Amino acid sequence: MAAQINPSILSADFARLAEEARAVEGADWLHVDVMDNHFVPNLTLGVPIVESLSRATDIPLDCHLMIEDPDRWAPQYVEAGAGSVTFHAEAAAAPVRTAREIRAKGARASMALKPATPVEPYEDLLPELDMLLIMTVEPGFGGQSFLDIMLPKIRRTRQLIAKHGLQLWLQVDGGVSASTIERCAEAGADVFVAGSAVYTTDDPAAAVRMLRHQAEEATAKAPWACAH
Numbered sequence: 334m335a336a337q338i339n340p341s342i343l344s345a346d347f348a349r350l351a352e353e354a355r356a357v358e359g360a361d362w363l364h365v366d367v368m369d370n371h372f373v374p375n376l377t378l379g380v381p382i383v384e385s386l387s388r389a390t391d392i393p394l395d396c397h398l399m400i401e402d403p404d405r406w407a408p409q410y411v412e413a414g415a416g417s418v419t420f421h422a423e424a425a426a427a428p429v430r431t432a433r434e435i436r437a438k439g440a441r442a443s444m445a446l447k448p449a450t451p452v453e454p455y456e457d458l459l460p461e462l463d464m465l466l467i468m469t470v471e472p473g474f475g476g477q478s479f480l481d482i483m484l485p486k487i488r489r490t491r492q493l494i495a496k497h498g499l500q501l502w503l504q505v506d507g508g509v510s511a512s513t514i515e516r517c518a519e520a521g522a523d524v525f526v527a528g529s530a531v532y533t534t535d536d537p538a539a540a541v542r543m544l545r546h547q548a549e550e551a552t553a554k555a556p557w558a559c560a561h
């Protein structure tokens with residue numbers, strides 16, 4: 334699969350979300366960070382804004398739920414128009430049921446792991462998912478520094494995907510920029526969330542194109558991609 338770049342609107346101007354979505358034309362997905370001030374110490378937006386945003390843009394929405402009780406809320410984000418819904422493993426009481434409900438409603442099901450959460454306990458669940466998100470910062474805020482110590486987890490996850498012959502997408506989120514995206518791609522990520530690296534530039538669409546180019550060049554040289 335070609336590298337996908339998902340700009341995070343957490344770094345956009347929330348008063349001009351429709352315009353900010355247009356500014357990243359060509360992006361694969363628009364990453365929408367939903368925070369409830371309980372699972373993470375920050376508060377962003379909820380179902381009504383996702384509904385409006387999905388009407389305002391043709392770019393599919395990749396909703397990253399950093400909330401408690403995602404089992405209850407995740408299906409509502411599919412109904413609101415999200416094409417992909419990510420819930421956190423640390424917050425879900427019934428991740429298999431929640432993933433199945435997301436898929437049954439017609440969206441891609443994805444699960445996220447905080448930096449201290451290992452992937453291995455979830456190996457048997459991977460076939461239930463369309464994407465796994467490895468957080469490369471502690472969730473809650475944009476503009477943080479990329480955690481290099483997550484690279485081994487990305488590599489191990491890519492090996493698990495190969496071992497089971499899965500079509501699972503592997504997303505990284507947090508501190509992804511021109512200076513870190515190549516390391517992520519080499520390690521095995523194929524979906525890249527970038528907030529500040531896209532929205533703090535004068536030309537967000539050009540930043541998306543540049544990040545995609547860098548990721549694809551790095552992937553072409555990566556041992557995991559050559560083995561395909």
Ligand SMILES: O=C(CO)[C@@H](O)[C@H](O)COP(=O)(O)O
Pocket residue numbers: 341343344364366397470471472473474475476477506507508509526527528529530
């Ligand atoms: O989920 C989160 C933060 O919790 C992210 O999606 C951030 O929005 C990424 O921002 P940058 O680190 O790319 O600035």
Ligand SMILES: [Fe+2]
Pocket residue numbers: 341364365366397506526
């Ligand atoms: Fe996110």
